[in-house]
Amino acid sequence: MSVLTKQAAGAAALPGRGGKPGRAHGKRKNQRSGYLFLLPWFIGMLFTIIPFFASLYLAFTDYNLFTEPNFVGLANFQALFEDPRLLQSLKVTFIYTFVSVPISLAVALLIALVLNRGLQGLAIYRSVYYLPSLLGGSVAIVMLWRYIFGNDGIVNGFLGLFGIQGPAWVTDPEFALSTLIVLNVWTFGSPMVIFLAGLRQVPAMYYEAASIDGASRWRQFRSITLPMISPIIFFNLIMQLIGSFQTFTQGYVMSGGTGGPADSTLFYNLYLYQKGFTEFEMGYASAMAWLLLMIIAIFTAINFIASKFWVFYDN
């Protein structure tokens, strides 16, 4: 309705406006300064768009940074699918993503629901849970993780209290990745804060009406809370997926840059780094970058399509 009135007002104002040259002049001036304000951003966009297409071109070349790029067609992409380390890096990244993202979102939502009940000390709890998400990507914490899960680390020390001999988490290929999954779950605070903000937006009257109707807690959660915050869940899911696909520091620091033991922490971006910047196979690295871009795009698209069936938009 507001659109309609606006249009009507615009139409009414139109004849008058056409006659005033001063106004037109003012608008043109605004036009120019608009671009002026965006000037840094335009330069930044050039710096995004040119590399974007340049890397697409490089993906079809053999390029080592020191000689001219040599066009090789689809050879890089063919090589990708025959490269066991690439498949391994995809496997590592997928396991990491599809295990840690659902767990951390579930924990984030659960804690947000409990906090949203209006407990005293909400701000303190929120801060305590949020702090780790600021530190999770720092070298200091990943190094700490290495020692916490070390052979003689505190995790095994704790298990020892119960007479359990813990594995050598960091050096055992079977367990190394799980330590990083724990690290990622430890940073559930940032989706939690977003959930909390979303829960605040759900009108209290819905719950009041539902409890008058005698709906149980669980029923209220399923029929009110979940649909109302489904756009937030969707947003968190997309952002966490995109972020998790691009994990680098954790794998690098945990394994000292190798992706070991036995490539068990060889994240996709870590392998891309090794190919591009230690072996200087820039063409291959570009092809890898585009493959990941396509994978992320496909997952995002699937999510958007699937969202039609479970995300509820109020208006």
Next chain:
Amino acid sequence: MALLESPPKAPIKRGKPAKQADPEDALTGTTGTRFSRHLILCLVGLVMLYPLLWLISSSFKPSNDIFRQLGLWPENWDFSNYAQGWTALDQPFHVYLINSLIVVVFSIVGNIFSCALAAYAFARMEFTGRKLFFALMLGTLMLPGHVLLVPQYIIFSQLGWLDTYLPLIVPNFMATNAFFIFLMVQFMKALPKELDDAAQIDGCGPFRTFLRVILPLCVPAMATTAIFTFISTWNEFFGPLLYIQNQDLYTVPLALRAFMDSEGQSMWGPMFAMSVVSIAPIIGFFIAGQKYLINGIATTGLK
């Protein structure tokens, strides 16, 4: 639907206390549920903080005591880890702190300056292509950075910027961080439109309106940008790893990484000490700027 399922009389009888209980259960509830809820939340919080507390406590323990000691209170206090760690690498540790600080300060200035300019144009000006550019900007939010990596590295190396901080700083002056633009756009849109009109009537051009009227009102959004830039730049590992080879130019994360090369049990204490030094500014900024951080992620979903 719930009404149909429940017996006819029940809603009235059960509904009333339930309605009162709901908001209250939250605040007062029965003492039992309230207590158990706090207990669970405290336990979870303790588990969350335990690694950090253990790190801090270990930095005061002699290296031999560190492992297998689950307790947080050092039996033997040892402050020498800090002195030892400070001088363990090629340069004293404050060199790395200063290096990081240089990158951080310029990144903050660049982000605030360029993102505020772009946000003002998007939020409060009319010009052809605004919607298209805005959509493009939002598109870059989702663009994974690694796609641009190789060509950007080539450009920087041809500019002779390797082993300088320029590749880490300059992009921030070009509004490449769409998150902050988006944050400021949201903030600026909420300011009343009459402000611009009034300033214009008083003879302010767009730039003066921006500088004198809008920007002073955007201090909270700029604070959020500054704190997030601080934290992400301070933690940033990949960029420095890629562009900085010279050990004298190492930022803090690279320096910490260098501790792992000189691994050996005797180095654990000093390494933990320097880890504490490296995360202390983040915790400090977090405590000082919590309000801005929480508001920031609530409005944009920033990490």
